[in-house]
Amino acid sequence: MRFITATALAALLTTPALADGWKDDYQVLKFGILSGENEKDRLMRNEPLRAYLEEALGVEVEIFTAGNYDGVIQAIAANQIEIARLGSSSYAAAYTATDGGVVPTLTTLKKDGTTGYYSIVVSRCDSGITSLADAKGKVHAFADPDSTSGYAVPYFNMVTKEGFKPEDYFGTVTFGGSHEADVTGVVNGTFDTAATYQNNDADGVYQRMEDKGMIEEGVVCKIWESPEITSGPWTFRKNLPEALIEDVTVAIEGFPAADPEGFKLYSSFTEEDPNPDTGFKRVDTERYQWIVDMRAWIKAHRRSSS
Known part of the structure; x- marks a missing residue:
């Protein structure tokens, strides 16, 4: 399915032509997206951006998905895709896997000017678990080993700030595979607690699942929240032409103004969110x-403790 709104087309007609020097070698661009939600919703949410980029850049643009975070990381490391929308931890994994061979250019900018979000731990509201202290000895799920909010940040904070190693503290530690799978596992009683993320108390993984009718409202409650995390970056292979990286970055920056309705879908906009995404901000390594x-600390800590 390819579509672009009239607003987007009008904006494209008034946008200066981008440099064409790299297009003979890159007639198809692939961008990877992580498995934070089911594949159908991922593709639907990113389709307006894909269609817009195809029109703006004048080359074919394809979306690449994988069953887990590592699939996208390995794809960019193996030169199978050019671009990936990564979380902070999956960016770090790609940076390490490529020996610094990736370049971050943009992250999400919110209405209040911030560029962050939070890792949270959730449980069923009727479970009697209202804190990490209550969760001792229970079944806890992280999302994915390459997830920032679903693994790296909560694990790091549990050891360095909360004073316990998850493998020793919880009765069982497992990986749900994705944020939605974590929340679903909590709702179904497979997990007592699980790590996921939210932007604020009105917008996050479990709140979006409530909005989509995937879970009932009021079943899931937050029991822990991390310090703010910098949102993950749009990431390019470093071995790409500099003009390609800049042209695609500029095109992505123009997406919110060119296709406001498409950007709302892409960014999971809701009227209730007091601090929605409004665009992008430049970032660097x-x-x-x-x-x-x-x-690196987590890897060394786990190795020394094994």
Whole structure:
């Protein structure tokens, strides 16, 4: 399915032509998206951006999906895709896997000017678990080993701030495979607690699942929240032409103005969200170095403790 709104087409007609020097070698661009939600919704949510980029750049644009985060990371490391919309931790994983061979250019900008979100731990509201202290000895699920909010940040904070190692503290530690799978597992009683994320108390994974009718409202409650995390970046292979990286980055920056309705779908906009996404902000490698360092700490900590 390909579509682009009249607003987007009008904006494209008034946008200066982008440089064509790289297009002979890159007639198809593939961008990867992570498995934070089911594949049908992922493709639906990113279709307006895909269609817009195809029109703006004048080349074919395809969406690449995988069953887990590592599939997208390995695809960009193996030069199978050019671009990926990554989380902070999956960016750090790609940075490490490619020996610094990826470049972050943009992250999400919110209405209040911030560029962050939060890792949270959730449980059923009727479980009697209202804190991490109540969860001791229970079944806890992380989302994916390469998830920032679903694994790296909560694991790091549990050890360094909360004072316990998850493998020793919980009765069982497992991976749900995705954020939606984590929340579903909590609702179904497979997991007592699970790690996921939210932007604020009105907008997050379990709130969106409520909006989509996937779970009933009021079944899932937050029991822990992390410090703010920098949102993940749009990431390019470093071995791509600089003009390609800049042209695609500029095109993505123009998406919210060119297709406001498409951007709302892409960003999961809801009227109830007091601080919705409004666009993008430029970032660089230095912005995510602390995430790279945190992943290295986790890897070393787990190795020394095994």
